Amino acid sequence: MLLALKRRLHRHLLRDPLYAFLFEPPPPGEAVSVDCETTGLSTRKDDIVAVAAIRIRGNRILTSERFEATVKPRAKLNAEAIKVHRLREQDVASGRSIDEVLLELLRFIGSRPLVGFYLEFDVAMLNKHMRRLLGIELPNQQIEVSGIYYRRKYGDAPPGTQVDLRFISIMTDLGLPLLDQHDAYSDALMTAMMYLKLRDLEARDIRIARQRAKPVS
Amino acid sequence: MAHHFDAKNAPFDRLTAEEVDAVREALDIVYFRPNETIFGRGKAPDSLFIVIKGLVEERDGDDLVALRGPGDAFDSRALVQGGGSNAFIAREETLCNLLPRDVTLKLINQNPRFASFFYLDIARKLGAATREEEAARFAPLLAARVRDLFLHPAVFMDAKDTIADAGARMKAANCHALLVREGAETGIVTRTDLLNAAVLDRRSIESPIGSLARRPIISVAPDDLVSTALLRMTKHNKQRVAVTENSEFVGLLEDIDLLSFLAGNSQLVAGRIDRSSSVAELARAARTIDTQIRTLRRQGVRVDIVCEIVSDLNRHLHAKLFSLVAPKSIRESGCLIVMGSEGRGEQTFRTDQDNGLILAASVPPADLETFRTDMFDALEQCGFPPCPGEVMVRNPVWSKTLADFRDDFSRWLALSNETGAMNIAIFYDAMATAGEADLLRTAKQTLIDLMHGERVYLARFARAIDAFPTPIGFFNNLVTSKAEGDALDLKKGGIFPIVHGVRALALENGLHETGTAARIARLGELGAFEHQFARELTEALHYLMTLRLDAQIAEAAPTSLVKPGELSTMERDLLRDAFHVVKRLREMLRRHFNLAMF
Incomplete structure (x- = not known):
């Protein structure tokens, strides 16, 4: 209810009618896995350096139709962040402006639901520029893979169960192939794999086994 | 950078760097849940599937043909020929890379080494049966050893023995050639030599054979290959060679025996x-x-x-x-x-x-x-x-x-x-x-007369047909035994029930025929079997016996196990048909002898 209202408001606030497609009904069975690499972890001070998005159609991950872009950030690269994503100043210097990349990304994702790991952060990063450019926030439905994972694994866990929602832990637990992490494309791809597998487990109502807690001696 | 596509796996290791890039650009990934059909039998897939993670079953009907794991690509045959294929089903949660058909075909066209992998794979599948049969027909024969052949005994005579003695000795020993000792030397005298000496040269049959003996003797060792013996005969234009081991003569090899070994001459x-x-x-x-x-x-x-x-x-x-x-x-x-x-x-x-x-x-x-x-x-x-x-x-x-x-x-x-x-x-x-x-x-007539009218005894006798189950599952699949390496027993599952079931009916009808096929034919004439069923039963029996014989030849052992996974589609279909006939025979006998009462 609230979401629908927000969407209507956003649609009203949309400055550029060219982007009205963001509010169209999404193509059935499709979604887009998104991942951003940033200069740091502050949504206020830090900025995007790379974006990748991969379409998912049914049980297929359309890696052949991927979206990948390096962005020339406005914020200074944080030394810690460089260690994470390994994109140095000189690597991102050749990148394009965030405005250009964002508008292109919007055309790629359209009104499809967004799939991500800790998607909230990525969306917040993107929304910063959305508001500035189009006067709205991303209206797409958001699917958090760690949320589905949590429900499948810890949904019925007794209080005090140790919860592990780290990206690498989920990948390992689901038996998915590990690719290079912290490269936007690989992260988006691994997230898409997680999504397909978790969605299947959910459809078949299969729970993920928890390690039995160590017995108290 | 680690990639979801590993170009180090065959046949992609044969691609150039640019081609690998082209593959990576074109790939999609697909996820299958357990038991999900990736593509059905006879369907033409639009992509080559390369397993990233998981396990895929290749099935022909209900029979498991092969398992595909990480790095394996399928189904090249269906892709290249565009025709139907076996069914592919995910055994567990499976991720595959998908390489579109047009990209795969383009790579096949431009990279011969890459192509050869696929064509080899296809040729292997299509032609395996025929080529192996060809190779199997001759290779082991020529690779056989001289000791495996029929050898005539080495019969020795002295140089002073007469032509008449030699002739008598040849007849007694049933041989065509004799070895002749003269001091330390050994020569050979053949039937033709004796004949020529006596008839053409008009020598006395009392003259010694020493002068007829020919030297040196061409010889082979028992461990020599049959092909070596054949070459030596051809090279020296001899109809026989001596077989020697540690300079001892162990026998004579005649060309006719060598040829009959190769060509078969019962x-x-x-x-x-x-x-x-x-x-x-x-x-x-x-x-x-x-x-x-x-x-x-x-x-x-x-x-x-x-x-x-x-x-x-x-x-x-x-x-x-x-x-x-x-x-x-x-x-x-x-x-x-x-x-x-x-x-x-x-x-x-x-x-x-x-x-x-x-x-x-x-x-x-x-x-x-x-x-x-x-x-x-x-x-x-x-x-x-x-x-x-x-x-x-x-x-x-x-x-x-x-x-x-x-x-x-x-x-x-x-x-x-x-x-x-x-x-x-x-x-x-x-x-x-x-x-x-x-x-x-x-x-036998006594036995038949004793059995006459003994319905209960005959029923008890016939009951052995149910000693082993027919290896056909509920879904018409061939049931194999894991303990026997995914094989099934032709004798227990098929040959024995036919032989014994027919034997019970033959005994009941007082037949004197002994062969199962002859008994079936006679039972057909007597009306115990319908003609159509009699024919099917004989065919089923012969087919099962053929498979068993071929397995025995292949294994060089008295086995009656076959692995359906190693048979062709046609052979498996025939095998299933044969077992269905066995099943019908069992049902017929159960009714006939009222076996349900036991």
């Missing part, structure tokens, strides 16, 4: 058996029977014909042994019988001795005692191992007078136990091989 073996004058000589001839089987089968001779030829040879062998071994008293009043599969004429590779002796009247106990052990020894020498169930002449139970056998029949019937039923089954399949065949006929 006529020759039969002649050799009939001409044999000692057990040792017979044993040499007997060894070549197994080779005949292989050769005949490789030439595509039908299994029923192979069985007929082999049975015929084995009967010749038994008859000859009987004439060599049996004392006069037994030769005159006895009948040597073979039983079980040998009696039915359905034996190919030699199993064990399954034989007996029926005597018209008592013979001197000493004669019988000697014969029992001598016949057993002679057969063992000829390559028939002892029967574990002691169904052989050595056992007094199976070598006695007709009157004693008759008493046994009544006892077997009265006891109504497993052993009795088994003995009846064994004896009912008996076939006379030497001596007075009427004795067996009379004995």
